[in-house]
Amino acid sequence: xxxxxxxxxxxxxxxxxxxxxxxxxxxxxxxxxxxxxxxxxxxxxxxxxxxxxxxxxxxxxxxxxxxxxxxxxxxxxxxxxxxxxxxxxxxxxxxxxxxxxxxxxxxxxxxxxxxxxxxxxxxxxxxxxxxxxxxxxxxxxxxxxxxxxxxxxxxxxxxxxxxxxxxxxxxxxxxxxxxxxxxxxxxxxxxxxxxxxxxxxxxxxxxxxxxxxxxxxxxxxxxxxxxxxxxxxxxxxxxxxxxxxxxxxxxxxxxxxxxxxxxxxxxxxxxxxxxxxxxxxxxxxxxxxxxxxxxxxxxxxxxxxxxxxxxxxxxxxxxxxxxxxxxxxxxxxxxxxxxxxxxxxxxxxxxxxxxxxxxxxxxxxxxxxxxxxxxxxxxxxxxxxxxxxxxxxxxxxxxxxxxxxxxxxxxxxxxxxxxxxxxxxxxxxxxxxxxxxxxxxxxxxxxxxxxxxxxxxxxxxxxxxxxxxxxxxxxxxx
Numbered sequence: 001x002x003x004x005x006x007x008x009x010x011x012x013x014x015x016x017x018x019x020x021x022x023x024x025x026x027x028x029x030x031x032x033x034x035x036x037x038x039x040x041x042x043x044x045x046x047x048x049x050x051x052x053x054x055x056x057x058x059x060x061x062x063x064x065x066x067x068x069x070x071x072x073x074x075x076x077x078x079x080x081x082x083x084x085x086x087x088x089x090x091x092x093x094x095x096x097x098x099x100x101x102x103x104x105x106x107x108x109x110x111x112x113x114x115x116x117x118x119x120x121x122x123x124x125x126x127x128x129x130x131x132x133x134x135x136x137x138x139x140x141x142x143x144x145x146x147x148x149x150x151x152x153x154x155x156x157x158x159x160x161x162x163x164x165x166x167x168x169x170x171x172x173x174x175x176x177x178x179x180x181x182x183x184x185x186x187x188x189x190x191x192x193x194x195x196x197x198x199x200x201x202x203x204x205x206x207x208x209x210x211x212x213x214x215x216x217x218x219x220x221x222x223x224x225x226x227x228x229x230x231x232x233x234x235x236x237x238x239x240x241x242x243x244x245x246x247x248x249x250x251x252x253x254x255x256x257x258x259x260x261x262x263x264x265x266x267x268x269x270x271x272x273x274x275x276x277x278x279x280x281x282x283x284x285x286x287x288x289x290x291x292x293x294x295x296x297x298x299x300x301x302x303x304x305x306x307x308x309x310x311x312x313x314x315x316x317x318x319x320x321x322x323x324x325x326x327x328x329x330x331x332x333x334x335x336x337x338x339x340x341x342x343x344x345x346x347x348x349x350x351x352x353x354x355x356x357x358x359x360x361x362x363x364x365x366x367x368x369x370x371x372x373x374x375x376x377x378x379x380x381x382x383x384x385x386x387x388x389x390x391x392x393x394x395x396x397x398x399x400x401x402x403x404x405x406x407x408x409x410x411x412x413x414x415x416x417x418x419x420x421x422x423x424x425x426x427x428x429x430x431x432x433x434x435x436x437x438x439x440x441x442x443x444x445x446x447x448x449x450x451x452x453x454x455x456x457x458x459x460x461x462x463x464x465x466x467x468x469x470x471x472x473x474x475x476x477x478x
Contacts, residue, residue, distance in 0.1 A: 053090035212242035
């Protein structure tokens with residue numbers, strides 16, 4: 001492993017860097033709240049339903065790592081609204097948001113289940129963007145369970161779509177995730193090309209939100225390759241950019257990675273400083289996992305020199321382990337709550353669908369009764385009123401239109417499912433229906449003309465003859 005040439009105490013550059021990040025940390029922790037507040041104001045002023053779905057999605061995503069309950073609530077509201085307005089794309093996006101909350105609270109099996117459902121819906125809708133989103137989220141939840149090969153497979157699927165769609169931002173995220181997964185399976189050589197491509201793209205489009213994670217990833221990769229002198233500048237850049245965008249998780253992890261790097265370089269003072277910074281930021285960001293990692297190292301650091309500090313950090317680690325254990329119980333409760341809320345929404349949606357189906361069936365029945373009544377009325381009136389072929393033609397065309405529209409209404413939902421919402425195929429199917437109705441219409445029209453008109457004329461002629469005969473009889477008698 002290459003050594004880093006730094007003195008035992010901080011260099012002047014290192015001191016300036018430490019001073020800058022110390023001054024900036026407190027200010028940066030307030031940035032996220034301002035962003036959420038801005039998004040909430042935008043949501044309050046949005047009246048269009050579709051736009052409200054996406055505004056709620058933005059709020060849900062920004063609450064994801066700070067307030068799971070709020071994130072879940074806004075995601076569920078977006079889901080309910082999407083179902084109400086029959087906005088399938090919004091439903092898929094909301095399912096992904098809910099899945100993210102489930103994954104974040106440790107309910108991985110439930111998260112995978114909802115991501116797979118979202119993936120299936122996006123494939124049926126032929127929405128490649130939502131498909132890539134679902135694949136990417138599936139990859140992340142598999143990686144959280146240590147199944148990195150599966151995560152790589154799903155991310156490659158997402159990457160293929162994002163490259164085809166020329167979606168630079170999500171391509172960057174795909175590259176970054178692939179690099180991270182290869183690092184986790186101890187394949188830094190395979191990780192480096194993906195991290196480098198992510199970095200080049202991020203620089204090209206100025207993707208400042210993704211930059212801290214990319215730079216931390218590059219630092220970890222070069223450190224794993226033994227190039228600590230290359231890794232250190234990446235960690236410092238990651239810290240500076242994480243401060244500017246308010247990404248506290250990356251900030252704490254970058255501090256921790258720098259501490260490990262200085263520890264390997266036998267620089268305990270520097271290692272201690274960055275471990276403590278990692279712990280402080282993780283504490284302010286309520287990131288218990290990073291707190292536990294940093295506190296464990298700090299307890300070990302004081303073990304030989306300061307019993308009081310060792311005891312302090314040991315107590316902290318014990319409390320954090322207990323907290324994380326209790327948090328797991330809380331996560332299970334949250335998961336059950338979210339699942340129950342989703343179940344209730346599904347029940348309500350099923351009831352609404354059933355009510356709509358009943359209403360539609362009643363309408364079909366009324367239309368059918370109307371058509372039958374029209375035919376009966378037509379036949380009754382034909383005995384007295386209809387003696388003109390043009391009247392027959394008019395009523396025939398009217399009946400044809402009514403029957404065609406009725407069949408169109410009745411068959412339309414089935415045709416949509418059978419043709420997978422293909423407008424061209426549906427049009428061809430309706431043309432086939434019309435081609436069967438037109439000959440039937442002509443046959444019935446001829447029958448009506450021949451039978452009804454001629455019969456009515458014959459009846460009237462017979463009635464006229466009887467009238468004439470009666471007149472003749474009266475005349476003869478007189």
